[in-house]
Amino acid sequence: MTDEDAFRGIARTLAWFCPDLWPQLQTQHVADSTGHCRPCYSHATSAPMWPCRLRLLADEAGRLSGLGKGAPRRPG
Ligand SMILES: [Zn+2]
Incomplete structure (x- = not known):
């Protein structure tokens, strides 16, 4: 497993x-x-x-x- x-x-x-839980994580884990x-x-x-890792997890969830804000785009 990778x-x-x-x-x-x-x-x-x-x-x-x-x-x-994951919508809460999306709301809480924002950039300052x-x-x-x-x-x-x-x-x-x-x-x-x-x-952060938790935000990426929440976005993937x-x-x-089929809901939520989607994963933030990263170059590469
Ligand atoms: Zn975080």
């Missing part, structure tokens, strides 16, 4: 079993003024650049559900 397979598997689980994801901030690691 990372991509694992990612899709988790996204599918979210889409099917947690239909209330510096382009970082504030909800993902921790004292151990600084906030990751947006879109939304895409699989």
